Amino acid sequence: MEKNKKILIVEDEAVLSMQIKYEVLQMGYSVTGISDTGEKALASIGKEMPDIVLMDITLKGKLDGIETADLIHKQYNIPIIYMTAHSEKGTIERAKLTNPYGYLLKPVNIKELQIALDVTLYKSMIDEEKAELTERLLSMTRQQHIILDNASIGISLVKERKFIWVNSKLAKIFGFTREDMEGQDTRIIYPSQEACEQFGKEAYCEIAGGEVYSTEIELVRKDGSNKAVDTSDLSAGSIWIIEDITYRKRIEDELKMKNEQLEQINKELKEAALKEYRHRLEKEDMLVQQSKMAAMGEMIRAIAHQWKQPLNILGLIVQDIQNSYEYGELDKTQIDSTVYEAFRQINFMSNTIEDFQNFMKPDKEKRFFSVQKAIGETFSLLSAQMKIYNISYSFTCHVHNKTFHNSTETEECDECKINSYKNEFKQVMLNLFTNSKDAILDGREKGLIREIDVGSIIIDLYIKGEKIIIEQTDNGGGIPQGHIARVFDTYFTTKVAGKGSGIGLYMSKVIIEQHMGGSIRVSNGEKGAMFTIELPYVADCSYLLKKA
Numbered sequence: 001m002e003k004n005k006k007i008l009i010v011e012d013e014a015v016l017s018m019q020i021k022y023e024v025l026q027m028g029y030s031v032t033g034i035s036d037t038g039e040k041a042l043a044s045i046g047k048e049m050p051d052i053v054l055m056d057i058t059l060k061g062k063l064d065g066i067e068t069a070d071l072i073h074k075q076y077n078i079p080i081i082y083m084t085a086h087s088e089k090g091t092i093e094r095a096k097l098t099n100p101y102g103y104l105l106k107p108v109n110i111k112e113l114q115i116a117l118d119v120t121l122y123k124s125m126i127d128e129e130k131a132e133l134t135e136r137l138l139s140m141t142r143q144q145h146i147i148l149d150n151a152s153i154g155i156s157l158v159k160e161r162k163f164i165w166v167n168s169k170l171a172k173i174f175g176f177t178r179e180d181m182e183g184q185d186t187r188i189i190y191p192s193q194e195a196c197e198q199f200g201k202e203a204y205c206e207i208a209g210g211e212v213y214s215t216e217i218e219l220v221r222k223d224g225s226n227k228a229v230d231t232s233d234l235s236a237g238s239i240w241i242i243e244d245i246t247y248r249k250r251i252e253d254e255l256k257m258k259n260e261q262l263e264q265i266n267k268e269l270k271e272a273a274l275k276e277y278r279h280r281l282e283k284e285d286m287l288v289q290q291s292k293m294a295a296m297g298e299m300i301r302a303i304a305h306q307w308k309q310p311l312n313i314l315g316l317i318v319q320d321i322q323n324s325y326e327y328g329e330l331d332k333t334q335i336d337s338t339v340y341e342a343f344r345q346i347n348f349m350s351n352t353i354e355d356f357q358n359f360m361k362p363d364k365e366k367r368f369f370s371v372q373k374a375i376g377e378t379f380s381l382l383s384a385q386m387k388i389y390n391i392s393y394s395f396t397c398h399v400h401n402k403t404f405h406n407s408t409e410t411e412e413c414d415e416c417k418i419n420s421y422k423n424e425f426k427q428v429m430l431n432l433f434t435n436s437k438d439a440i441l442d443g444r445e446k447g448l449i450r451e452i453d454v455g456s457i458i459i460d461l462y463i464k465g466e467k468i469i470i471e472q473t474d475n476g477g478g479i480p481q482g483h484i485a486r487v488f489d490t491y492f493t494t495k496v497a498g499k500g501s502g503i504g505l506y507m508s509k510v511i512i513e514q515h516m517g518g519s520i521r522v523s524n525g526e527k528g529a530m531f532t533i534e535l536p537y538v539a540d541c542s543y544l545l546k547k548a
Helices: 014-026 038-047 065-075 089-096 110-149 168-173 193-208 231-238 246-326 332-360 371-381 383-388 422-445 481-486 504-515 542-547
Strands: 006-010 030-035 052-056 080-084 102-105 156-159 162-166 216-220 226-230 367-370 391-397 402-404 417-420 455-464 467-474 519-524 529-536
Touching: 006 014, 006 038, 014 030, 014 110, 030 038, 038 052, 038 065, 052 065, 052 110, 065 080, 065 089, 080 089, 080 110, 102 110, 110 246, 246 332, 367 371, 367 422, 371 383, 371 391, 371 422, 371 455, 371 467, 383 391, 417 422, 417 529, 422 455, 422 467, 422 504, 422 529, 481 519, 504 519
Parallel strands: 006 030, 006 052, 052 080, 080 102, 391 455
Antiparallel strands: 156 162, 216 226, 367 417, 391 402, 455 467, 467 529, 519 529
């Protein structure tokens, strides 16, 4: 890799663009700038010409990434590498028309980024050399034609007794135009077929022996008149031309070698990309399964906490029946009351199982659902644990300025509905709640939070333009500054061995950004971590029809 090669990053997601900039700088490249729209990217290129453009396909503004890349290709011919979370066929077909040098799927893998940049620079260098050699070859050919066409003697190139090319002087000698002669049999300038064949035999014997053929002969013009021709003129090229093409052949060989090298690189790159793609699919499948197992483990712990109280109550009911029987106090009224209470506890336990079953079902298609209701349902699954650990819950809907302190009281809000995957969203919230719970417990162990202090998980919901924003904060002490950039990395965890898999937040980012088309980021608030989720928002107006 050549040092000081300049990269322009075109990405409208601030966190991702800064991460890419950091990695690119670490690789030894320089960054001319970061643009979050196509218009800004074109303006930036006009000021400082980069060597490569890393282009996000989906951009805000009037120009998307593909349209911007097309303009860059036409105006500046700068290599483009696309970055995208989309793999729809239509998008890929549009992108291919701009002749990109590569594609990178989000989240961008550092190793893939390194390979893409190195290969793009090499391919760009090969393309430049190829264009230069081609232009030199064309220039030489044009110069040869100019020289030969302006020669004072007649010159032609003959192959298999046909005029392939003639200069203006030769055409004038025989009274033809160049267009009349080129492609015609040489017979047209001989007085007879016998004369043509005789000349061919004599000339062939001399040329085959490595000699220059020289003679005088009468040939015929277009108007039928004879034309005496000195064979010294003729041997200079009116019939045969011998040309030294060593330099041209060397250029052609170099071009051929470069093309073969490029084809080999493309083949190896394709095989490596296919192998990496398959490996990545296998890895992602494994991560999905691990994430499901981790979520299932969390659910089992939640069930244990949810069932603990009703099981105790059922035990007391059984004991009370036994005592009442022994003392002769068991009557129909007490039996009815006891049975009612027992079934109430059993129904609670049954509903708990049903809630967990629904939670684990995968979403097959998008549907409208209330964001705040989904958040409340998720927290209620953990309510027994949170109560034991002395952790409070607060949810504020800033659309209606309502605050709920009990997850079961959270209302369904028609205005705060989105069209997406409900259970996947609930899995993200489960990961965030669990992360906050663990942070609070860890903070108590480390003395950052007093044992008597109540843990706090606060949710704020906003609608801003075409986005719905969820902010979750806790008082668990926050994330070490050096770890913030790695929070969403695969297998990264700050928890002690056995208490964290390092895939929950990674899968949360995949769900939010790749499945739901949103974004998720983390920062430190006043007392702990703050996770911010932004999702596309399109109002569901069906509830207005119901009211009407």
